[in-house]
Amino acid sequence: MRLPHGYDLPLPAYQTAHAAGADLLAAVPDDAPLTIAPGSRALVPTGIAIALPVGTEAQVRPRSGLAVKHGLTVLNAPGTIDADYRGEVQVLLVNHGGDPVVVTRGMRIAQMIVAPVLQMVLREVASLDETARGAGGFGSTGG
Numbered sequence: 001m002r003l004p005h006g007y008d009l010p011l012p013a014y015q016t017a018h019a020a021g022a023d024l025l026a027a028v029p030d031d032a033p034l035t036i037a038p039g040s041r042a043l044v045p046t047g048i049a050i051a052l053p054v055g056t057e058a059q060v061r062p063r064s065g066l067a068v069k070h071g072l073t074v075l076n077a078p079g080t081i082d083a084d085y086r087g088e089v090q091v092l093l094v095n096h097g098g099d100p101v102v103v104t105r106g107m108r109i110a111q112m113i114v115a116p117v118l119q120m121v122l123r124e125v126a127s128l129d130e131t132a133r134g135a136g137g138f139g140s141t142g143g
């Protein structure tokens with residue numbers, strides 16, 4: 001689904017045949033680009049909402065090019081889009097560079113990866129002795 005302010009933008013797309021992530025576009029207004037000052041963060045709209053298959057998530061990850069060129073990355077990377085979330089996908093950008101970064105409409109700001117999810121079913125035990133391994137770690141096998 002495209003939200004009203006995202007209508008004229010292309011949908012996120014894979015840039016190569018086997019790319020893991022589809023690039024997310026900034027859906028800031030044409031006449032109101034967003035300037036992110038050094039050390040600041042901004043929640044950037046993408047104009048899209050998605051319905052993921054049950055048993056999957058989408059991860060919002062940084063684009064390496066923006067990180068190396070501008071110090072721009074995703075603050076909460078990887079951002080988690082839950083399968084039952086139906087709101088707008090947003091990208092929390094942070095500017096770790098020394099110069100302000102201007103985010104314009106349609107700029108490829110991050111990438112979205114769909115991945116499988118397993119939910120835990122936790123079972124409480126009274127003691128670690130009930131488990132085959134116990135608490136051994138940090139070289140306990142002699143390595």
Ligand SMILES: O=c1ccn([C@H]2C[C@H](O)[C@@H](COP(=O)(O)OP(=O)(O)OP(=O)(O)O)O2)c(=O)[nH]1
Nearest residue numbers: 060076078079080081082085088089090091092
């Ligand atoms: O980078 C992100 C991360 C999350 N979300 C949306 C989708 C996700 O399903 C929802 C909640 O995210 P999360 O569980 O990480 O946030 P929370 O702080 O635990 O919020 P909530 O209390 O709403 O679960 O916000 C985004 O649009 N972009």
